[in-house]
Amino acid sequence: YKISLRNCPDFNELYSKATSEEEIQQIATQEAQWNLVWDQVHQRGAERLLWVCQRNAGIFTKAGQHIASLNHILPMQYTNTLSVLQDRAPFVPFSDVERVFKEDLDLQPTNIFESFEQTPIAAASLAQVHKAKLKSGEIVAVKVQYPKLSRMVEGDMKTIETIVNLIAWIFPSFEFRWTLPEFEENIMKELDFRVEHANSERAAANFKQNGTTGVYIPKVYEELSSKRILVMEFIDGAKVTNVEALHKLGLDPKAVADKIMNLFSDQIFLHGFVHCDPHPGNILVRNLKGKPEIVLLDHGLYRELKEEFRINYCKLWKALVLRDAEGVQLYSQLLGAGEFADLFSVMLTLKPPSTELSLDDNITKGDLMEIASLLQCSRTKLAEMLKNMDRDLLFVLRTTYLLQSINIELGGHVNRFTIMARHSIQGTHAKPQPNTSSSPSPSSLREKLSLWGERILFEINLAIARGFLALFLGISDDHVKQEDHNKKNK
Numbered sequence: 001y002k003i004s005l006r007n008c009p010d011f012n013e014l015y016s017k018a019t020s021e022e023e024i025q026q027i028a029t030q031e032a033q034w035n036l037v038w039d040q041v042h043q044r045g046a047e048r049l050l051w052v053c054q055r056n057a058g059i060f061t062k063a064g065q066h067i068a069s070l071n072h073i074l075p076m077q078y079t080n081t082l083s084v085l086q087d088r089a090p091f092v093p094f095s096d097v098e099r100v101f102k103e104d105l106d107l108q109p110t111n112i113f114e115s116f117e118q119t120p121i122a123a124a125s126l127a128q129v130h131k132a133k134l135k136s137g138e139i140v141a142v143k144v145q146y147p148k149l150s151r152m153v154e155g156d157m158k159t160i161e162t163i164v165n166l167i168a169w170i171f172p173s174f175e176f177r178w179t180l181p182e183f184e185e186n187i188m189k190e191l192d193f194r195v196e197h198a199n200s201e202r203a204a205a206n207f208k209q210n211g212t213t214g215v216y217i218p219k220v221y222e223e224l225s226s227k228r229i230l231v232m233e234f235i236d237g238a239k240v241t242n243v244e245a246l247h248k249l250g251l252d253p254k255a256v257a258d259k260i261m262n263l264f265s266d267q268i269f270l271h272g273f274v275h276c277d278p279h280p281g282n283i284l285v286r287n288l289k290g291k292p293e294i295v296l297l298d299h300g301l302y303r304e305l306k307e308e309f310r311i312n313y314c315k316l317w318k319a320l321v322l323r324d325a326e327g328v329q330l331y332s333q334l335l336g337a338g339e340f341a342d343l344f345s346v347m348l349t350l351k352p353p354s355t356e357l358s359l360d361d362n363i364t365k366g367d368l369m370e371i372a373s374l375l376q377c378s379r380t381k382l383a384e385m386l387k388n389m390d391r392d393l394l395f396v397l398r399t400t401y402l403l404q405s406i407n408i409e410l411g412g413h414v415n416r417f418t419i420m421a422r423h424s425i426q427g428t429h430a431k432p433q434p435n436t437s438s439s440p441s442p443s444s445l446r447e448k449l450s451l452w453g454e455r456i457l458f459e460i461n462l463a464i465a466r467g468f469l470a471l472f473l474g475i476s477d478d479h480v481k482q483e484d485h486n487k488k489n490k
Helices: 011-017 021-056 059-068 076-086 094-105 149-170 177-190 193-209 243-248 253-271 307-321 325-334 338-349 365-377 379-388 391-409 416-428 445-466 468-473 477-489
Strands: 113-116 127-134 139-145 229-233 273-275 283-288 291-296 302-304
Touching: 011 021, 021 059, 021 076, 059 076, 059 149, 094 139, 094 229, 113 139, 149 177, 177 193, 193 229, 193 253, 193 273, 243 253, 253 273, 253 291, 253 307, 253 391, 253 416, 273 391, 302 391, 307 325, 307 391, 307 416, 338 379, 391 416, 416 445
Parallel strands: none
Antiparallel strands: 113 127, 127 139, 139 229, 273 302, 283 291
16 A cells, blocks of 8 residues: 555645645646545455455455445445455355265255255355255255364464464554454354354244344254254345345335344344344345345354343443433443543444534544544554453444444435434343343333333433424434435535
């Protein structure tokens, strides 16, 4: 980057020194030319990074998937180029699939299935998926782990450990060795498809207990599955970020984003059992009687939140909504981030500290520049805060960022702050039911009345946050968001 852009001027400085309209026009023309150079450099870097991920596969593919989801931070060349890793990663030949069946089930696919498509319909970081037909006639999706993956992961972990240790030695402010044990533990869980099966059943039970509609989790055929093979119900749906396909289904992308935000807010604030890998390759959408039905796939990476954390996180959001500065400080401290209020605020809201607290979910270019500057100047504090932070919070933030990425892909019209705040108020009154995995809910009449009261108070604060002009002149959220969007484009 430094070599390719070594002669790039500082356009902010040039604009500040311009004294005439003609001079400003000349600078704008020069800036447009340099923007083309920036685009070329970004594309080159993205293609090289894609090559590294495809060449090394495994954990590197998973890292590429995560990078592809950071469209609210990274240039589009990176997110567009690396998005192929979400469901179109390199796949292994059918002979390797047969080998896994033989080693795990002592059978060949022909012994189990009426038909089995040898070319996978999707391939990602840990496995590839084939479409097949059972002898009983059901169409199924067969997820098969790459045969050499477990050995590859061992080598990849050692490589990553070496790199992290080297970075910590060269750049002491980037001390992230504490992440390695948990990272390795979660990768090992993802390599066991029996864990994924159990997670999917528990998540489905939570949604059912809550009476939630518009969500579907495919059934697993346990008797045909193993540690490295998962046979599940085949679902035909549109990829969540394929806006054209959603329109063909007769669905509004905004309604899809709204449903997804509500479902994952249920998991975070009510269930305390969270799908932590909701990238676009893991979410399909169907039309259910004119409304979106969200199909959740790949349940390998879940986080069971501690009940104390769930309550504190709910109360933190409640304090944010009610503008309770003392409450924000208290619950930030209980979550391990109290000493780093400004940095934590940035991580939670993706807004710079100078921005007035509001329920607006828009991120401007100026916001991103200020955030980047803050993080650059606070690298040691950032590493310290992440190290001290409750591990549950790290997983919740990861999920939140991925959801924000999907929201942007679908137009960015859904305000996640409002949705999460409403769920947080309900979550503060929810109590877990003993000896069940079901989500908690308010029990007594007194608690229900208290919940209703806080909801009313929240809606009043929400109206204030949106502004009296919007409240009394009837300006809709969409109109306000469109105006903001137009300003940003200018």
